[in-house]
Amino acid sequence: MKRILPLLLALVMIVTLFPAGIAYADDAEEINLRLLVRYSDDDGIPRINYSLEKLKEEFPNVNLEIVPLAADGGLQLRTMAATGDMCDIFELSGDDTIATLAKLGAIKDMTEDIKACGYYDEVFPGEYPKMVFTDGNIYTLPFTGSEIGMLFANTEKFEEFGLEIPRTIPELIECAKVFSAGGLVTIPIFAKEQWICNALYNALVSRYDPRGLDALQEGTASVRDEAFVKAAQDLEALAAAGAFGSSPTNMAYENCTELWYNDKSAMFLNGEWESDSTYNNMGDKAIWVPFPAASEETYDASLTAAFGGRGAAGGLSVCAWSEHYDLCVKIAARMAELWVEHDYIYRGKACFALDITADMVQEATPCHFMTELSEYRPTITSTNILSGNGANQELYTTCGEGTQSLVAGVMTADEFIESIALVTGD
Amino acid sequence: MKKYLGNKLMIGIFIMPVCAFIAVLILYPLFILVKNSFTTWDGLNPAVFTGIANYKRIFKDPLFYKSLKNGVIYAIIQTCYQIPLATLLAFAVKSVTNGEKKFFRIAYYIPAVLSVTVVCQLWVRIYDADYGLINKLFEILGLSYQQNWLGGKDTAIRAVAMVGTWQFTGYQFILLFSAANSVPSDYFEAALLDGCTKFKAHLRITLPLMQEAYRYCLIIAFTGGLNAFATMNIMTGGGPGTSTYTLTYLMYRSAFSVNNYGYGCTASVMLVLQSFIFSLIVNRVIAREQIIY
Numbered sequence: 001m002k003r004i005l006p007l008l009l010a011l012v013m014i015v016t017l018f019p020a021g022i023a024y025a026d027d028a029e030e031i032n033l034r035l036l037v038r039y040s041d042d043d044g045i046p047r048i049n050y051s052l053e054k055l056k057e058e059f060p061n062v063n064l065e066i067v068p069l070a071a072d073g074g075l076q077l078r079t080m081a082a083t084g085d086m087c088d089i090f091e092l093s094g095d096d097t098i099a100t101l102a103k104l105g106a107i108k109d110m111t112e113d114i115k116a117c118g119y120y121d122e123v124f125p126g127e128y129p130k131m132v133f134t135d136g137n138i139y140t141l142p143f144t145g146s147e148i149g150m151l152f153a154n155t156e157k158f159e160e161f162g163l164e165i166p167r168t169i170p171e172l173i174e175c176a177k178v179f180s181a182g183g184l185v186t187i188p189i190f191a192k193e194q195w196i197c198n199a200l201y202n203a204l205v206s207r208y209d210p211r212g213l214d215a216l217q218e219g220t221a222s223v224r225d226e227a228f229v230k231a232a233q234d235l236e237a238l239a240a241a242g243a244f245g246s247s248p249t250n251m252a253y254e255n256c257t258e259l260w261y262n263d264k265s266a267m268f269l270n271g272e273w274e275s276d277s278t279y280n281n282m283g284d285k286a287i288w289v290p291f292p293a294a295s296e297e298t299y300d301a302s303l304t305a306a307f308g309g310r311g312a313a314g315g316l317s318v319c320a321w322s323e324h325y326d327l328c329v330k331i332a333a334r335m336a337e338l339w340v341e342h343d344y345i346y347r348g349k350a351c352f353a354l355d356i357t358a359d360m361v362q363e364a365t366p367c368h369f370m371t372e373l374s375e376y377r378p379t380i381t382s383t384n385i386l387s388g389n390g391a392n393q394e395l396y397t398t399c400g401e402g403t404q405s406l407v408a409g410v411m412t413a414d415e416f417i418e419s420i421a422l423v424t425g426d
Numbered sequence: 427m428k429k430y431l432g433n434k435l436m437i438g439i440f441i442m443p444v445c446a447f448i449a450v451l452i453l454y455p456l457f458i459l460v461k462n463s464f465t466t467w468d469g470l471n472p473a474v475f476t477g478i479a480n481y482k483r484i485f486k487d488p489l490f491y492k493s494l495k496n497g498v499i500y501a502i503i504q505t506c507y508q509i510p511l512a513t514l515l516a517f518a519v520k521s522v523t524n525g526e527k528k529f530f531r532i533a534y535y536i537p538a539v540l541s542v543t544v545v546c547q548l549w550v551r552i553y554d555a556d557y558g559l560i561n562k563l564f565e566i567l568g569l570s571y572q573q574n575w576l577g578g579k580d581t582a583i584r585a586v587a588m589v590g591t592w593q594f595t596g597y598q599f600i601l602l603f604s605a606a607n608s609v610p611s612d613y614f615e616a617a618l619l620d621g622c623t624k625f626k627a628h629l630r631i632t633l634p635l636m637q638e639a640y641r642y643c644l645i646i647a648f649t650g651g652l653n654a655f656a657t658m659n660i661m662t663g664g665g666p667g668t669s670t671y672t673l674t675y676l677m678y679r680s681a682f683s684v685n686n687y688g689y690g691c692t693a694s695v696m697l698v699l700q701s702f703i704f705s706l707i708v709n710r711v712i713a714r715e716q717i718i719y
Binding site for chain 2: 073075078081082096097100101103104106191192194246247248249250393394397401402404405407408410411419422
């Protein structure tokens with residue numbers, strides 16, 4: 001026993017020092033690449049598995065090892081870059097992260113490479129902002145299109161309370177008062193996440209100024225402008241009317257969908273990626289309604305002013321330090337195509353950055369929201385970035401904190417405007 | 427003894443590992459932290475020296491004062507609840523039988539070894555405004571004191587601080603219990619023989635003899651409060667808005683949300699200074715002289 005214990009201890013120490021085990025020399029033919037992707041939910045896993053299967057057929061000598069990407073605002077990627085341990089191919093988004101990685105030399109312009117492999121010509125010109133970064137270079141290969149925000153309504157609940165679907169913001173506030181008095185949450189907001197609070201504020205701002213929060217990010221508007229002040233006041237009034245329930249900041253997405261899918265709320269706000277789940281869980285009683293206009297006079301103009309619908313650069317990217325850079329670009333471009341292929345054929349989705357679906361036959365029947373979206377998209381007259389995330393991270397973060405406070409009812413519209421003005425210098 | 431103390435080389439050799447340890451793990455990171463606090467840095471590319479710009483900014487930043495205030499609130503709540511409660515528990519457990527002592531020691535210490543995530547998730551449920559245990563209890567008792575504990579502007583930081591307090595009271599209890607046990611019983615028994623009550627004997631004899639333990643407990647309770655991060659990160663994410671921001675959260679926000687690591691380092695320097703000043707004060711005021719029984 002006296003000898004076994006030290007031996008065991010030594011063994012444990014040796015094993016933990018070499019967590020990867022003993023590495024054998026790779027076969028000269030084999031190429032091992034690491035892939036940092038969101039491999040964690042029902043949305044990502046099937047499409048990634050599909051693309052890996054297809055890629056194995058097309059690139060038989062390439063082994064792709066998946067490294068799950070955490071939803072941490074780019075922190076994992078930055079840490080990998082700081083330690084020089086970047087994956088060969090990775091999902092990348094966020095202007096600030098892209099700019100930092102580009103400055104570091106961890107990513108480089110892929111324009112010529114993707115022109116050579118044909119990917120460039122497949123991108124819809126309207127989706128170039130998702131591919132071409134603000135400095136004119138291409139660092140990311142998008143696959144989804146620029147999705148818009150959607151407001152859904154449960155028709156049964158409106159009928160039950162004897163209410164009409166609100167056409168204007170004041171009507172929405174009145175509806176919230178009625179629902180709240182009847183113990184029903186009007187719009188459950190998963191305000192634990194700040195981006196959705198920003199998206200709601202952006203939706204309200206865009207009723208007054210179609211540019212939404214983009215105008216603030218670009219510095220072409222002041223937060224003291226009427227659009228931003230009125231939108232903040234509307235948000236404050238909605239919170240005061242009890243539109244978001246008693247503790248919205250404790251609500252995660254799952255808590256909100258629990259309410260929405262089970263008839264415990266009247267409306268729901270999210271991006272268009274929500275439409276599938278809403279349809280599957282609620283059927284025809286859930287409808288997509290236009291976001292209420294500022295007033296009856298602006299109703300028609302408001303119909304075509306989307307909130308969201310403008311993408312910032314994001315998609316698959318390739319590490320400039322990769323030993324197999326050229327091959328990685330080809331694989332990343334092909335992977336983006338396969339992701340589109342999967343989502344179009346098997347999920348019935350319609351919003352993509354790539355124009356490659358014309359000859360494909362869908363196996364999944366698209367829900368009515370997809371058809372409505374396809375009809376709506378050509379009528380859109382203005383778009384903006386859904387959550388207002390732009391190059392100015394300080395502004396985006398402060399805005400998120402402020403809108404979350406407004407939704408929780410712990411801040412006034414005036415305080416919110418002042419907090420933003422401190423960042424923008426207005 | 428003189429012979430050993432006269433051998434400077436041996437002294438140097440013996441203390442070298444500890445000095446190297448402190449230099450590598452404390453002094454060098456501290457130096458880097460202070461150095462980076464004078465820069466604008468995105469965490470990846472070379473930092474740009476900006477002099478005292480970050481310090482000028484932090485003293486004008488309302489979020490800094492809010493974070494400072496929240497940190498102090500957290501620390502005060504933690505200290506004011508943990509130490510008296512731990513003292514009461516220590517004296518209570520001291521007076522029970524050995525078998526019971528073992529049980530209570532383990533029972534009170536269990537929260538301290540639980541994962542902070544588990545503890546926070548448990549308390550998130552307890553604090554839930556609609557279905558939480560606390561509000562339901564008030565409802566059953568017919569008291570209209572229901573609150574949105576984690577969603578309120580003023581209640582959130584207090585609610586979060588109580589979680590940290592609950593989790594680590596057991597830790598303080600173990601420290602104070604050990605200290606109370608190390609006090610020789612002769613003094614206590616002599617006082618009882620002289621007609622002193624148990625309460626007074628503890629107050630006049632045991633507590634003063636535990637000064638050094640209290641000094642340590644006070645420092646870890648207060649600086650632990652100032653440095654708290656995990657509880658707010660898990661329970662409120664610093665929210666609603668910035669209601670539960672402390673300096674650690676400001677540091678996290680600056681570095682990882684805004685990607686301004688230089689400003690994050692400045693917030694860290696302020697945190698280090700805050701903790702250092704408090705430790706200095708406590709060391710000056712409490713147990714200045716070593717008590718030998």
